[in-house]
Amino acid sequence: MNKPSTLSRLISVPEAAAYTGLSPHTIYTMDSQRLIPFVKVGRLVKFDVELLDKWIKQNTVMPMSPYVSEGGQVQ
Secondary structure (H helix, E strand, C coil), rough: CCCCCHHHEEEEHHHCCCCCCCCCCHHHHHCCCCCCCCCCEECHHHHHHHHHHHHHHHHCCCCCCCCCCCCEEEC
């Protein structure tokens, strides 16, 4: 099975916004502050889907376990 080329994994700002559920403005802001992984292709800003997936996993906050009181009740 052929692996897709790196360029075929790259998506635009509007596509990255749709993929992450963020607005294009937020994507541009995060890009300029280097808070999200991106690739420069000439003057264009592109996003590697695999890197976005890793970034999403790294920034996922897991819920805290519920607090259990001495009586055994979940608070």
